[in-house]
Amino acid sequence: MIALHGLPFILVEYDGFRRFVASLNPLFKTISRTTIRNDCIKAFEEQKVALQEMFKDAQSRFSLTADMWTSNQTLGYMCITCHYITADWEVKKKVIKFFVVETPHTGIEMFNQVLECIQEWNIEYKLFGITLDNAAANDSMVFELKLNLVDKV
Template structure:
């Protein structure tokens, strides 16, 4: 409120002066320490308010500088949950916006990438190459004059989020090239339908739907469903004829099937006769497991979800009669003892 003229309206000016002093006193009564000392000698509410505004505007700019520095110079800790730390960085971005210094999502993402610890160096390298949508290899494969082979695999991160990765493989001037194309979060789960939808989206985004030579993935049933669904979503894809099964996964399944017969059965009623050799075998195997517990590489999550199952593989051992099983166990007992020792 503007002060009345003291000469032409002395009474009104005197009343305004009293109210201004009361307002000034109310402002100073809410302050303490440094803010109070900064306005101690101001004689009007307007002057007091202006002094406070100038002070806190400067403090705000200092806060902005500090938060930006902390956002881009900090390093996340390995021994703490990564999601919590990334959320804290996102909160700093909200604070900057409230202080009148908003950052776009690209800058926030860059800050998060460069803050990843050394143990995340591979992920940092991949994400650091992101320019806009997709990877820098996108333009190369889009302009490639020929067909391209793809590999894909899915996994679930420690934070229980499902991801699927896609890599491309091609030949250029006689040189075989392989590089990652994209990593996509699968919102629901690793079902064949969801994987096919994610794959189709990536193909359309990079303009590669007409360049598929082959898709290599492991032998899980959800990948078979993905191939069938993708053939419906992308008419130029050859379906099962263009599906290459992962040779390493096949070897892994074969190896597990072969060594399974050397496992000690939990139910020993049919084959356990209490002989000293068998008891010695169980004792030796038990000692081995106690000394090397980390050798148990069974993935309970994969077993539960069927992502890496042995579907389609027949266990010949389970087809044997009790008599044939007992005969087989007797025949391979010396091999078991040799392996256990």
């Protein structure tokens, strides 16, 4: 429920939530926000490994989209989404990386993060394309990616 609805982990420690759960099942043992956080991270890691295995065995190519924005605290964030078609011809997309981009938001810094992501997911030999917006830093990032990936296609 917490992961599905994006609720805060501390929800499990609210008195109202605990009373509600107790009304449904008085024998239910309540847990702390640390436990629920650890459980969510464990589930995430298990799903990540399963998705990496699927990527490894997939016969299709993968396309990436990346978008970067700056928060009102001037922190830069980038999200990388992987798009692919399954063996059953279903179009799928998965967020494979969401991270803070250190300032200054240079093409080299973004390149390092994107290349690390591509390598972590082991898709450098199956990469079809990357779609980005027209930010100036993306031009230098793409230049560096082409230099590092062109021989792997």
